Amino acid sequence: MRITGRVRETGEPITEAFWSDVGNVNAQVMDADSGLAVGYDFQGVGSLIAIDPIPMVSNLTVQEVEVKFSQLDDRINELLRVYDVRQAKVEIYRGEFDPETMRMVEPAGSRFVGFVDGAPVETPAEGQEGSVSIKCVSSAQELTRGNPDMRSHESQQSRDPGDDFYRDVTSCADLVIFWGKRGTIREDAAA
Template identity: 45%
Template sequence: MRQLPSAILSALADRRLVARDFLWIVARNRSTGMPESVGFWSDVGSVDAPVIDPETGTDVVRPFHGSGTLISVDPIPLVSTMEVQNIRIRMSQIDNLVQQAVRDYDCKQAKVEIFRGLFSPESRTLVAPAEPRFVGFVDKIDITTPSENEDGGVVLTCASHTQEILRSNPDTRSDASQRLRDPNDNFYQDTAVVGEWELFWGRKQGKIDTQKSSDARLIQKSIGAA
């Protein structure tokens, strides 16, 4: 179950909160290869807002830029399954900071974090650090440069970090790959030659034939009978 701070629960009960979205992108600098971070939010002006770091769970203050930079974020379903969530983020095509993020930086597979901040309409401040609602990576970027009297924009299609859990490992079971992890691990040292070993089993000498399981033999027999 999701746990919310008492300040947010109290303000929600009084029905006096205003929600805003915060977007944090960690892209790659095309020149240096180093990570570059930039933040946007769905309101006006630039703010230094506290958010909860989804990796450490601690409060951090990050700069976010507004004034129409972040137009909309698809609804984010809160689920407890291992299903990969896909969302779209729409941003301004004419903002210089957005242009820098999607053109000057390499956003392919860039890290994306989306937070939901709840503001008090009286003090106009966050009642608690913004909560993380989505963590993932940029899968696709669509930049539309419009003609006269047409709409343009930037759309980021993002996949949640759950895809990393479902990603297959391309590594092979070999002595070389195992020793890359630990030079003293010799578990797979005989993998390439064990199939050629000849062993004695009673009076029989030679390679040991592999036997199919009883279930496999029954299936094969039934197919042959059909």
């Protein structure tokens, strides 16, 4: 799992990569953006308790995944308390190992790409168990966002100053089109 958050003071991106065993490892994964194999250093946090089943669908529905960690892990606490992980990019990979050599058979495939949608840290009462969970939504969520920009001449000019496509858009509602032999194109225009 890789999470790309931000340093709160500067806004610089910071990437943390974890895997669900002990020890640090450099592993090859298939990059979700380029489709090429790249190597990343993953920190071993045996405290990666659980990842919700990731639905393997071929449609554009927004998928939700929750990842649970132990609250005792220092690296997880640093990630969630020191850095800003709101809307941080999340990538979850799955790799297969050869049982005899314990080496990866091929680069780990990308199983989930999305954003952090919430990271509640539950502080338990004395004698109770606490947990840290990161709620993630898939990047298909971006398809549900609307565009607040209006179709206007001014808006088009800010994007491309020479484009007059929307020049008459505000007066289109006032057009009266006469479909006979005589008439006017506009009510205020002379025949």
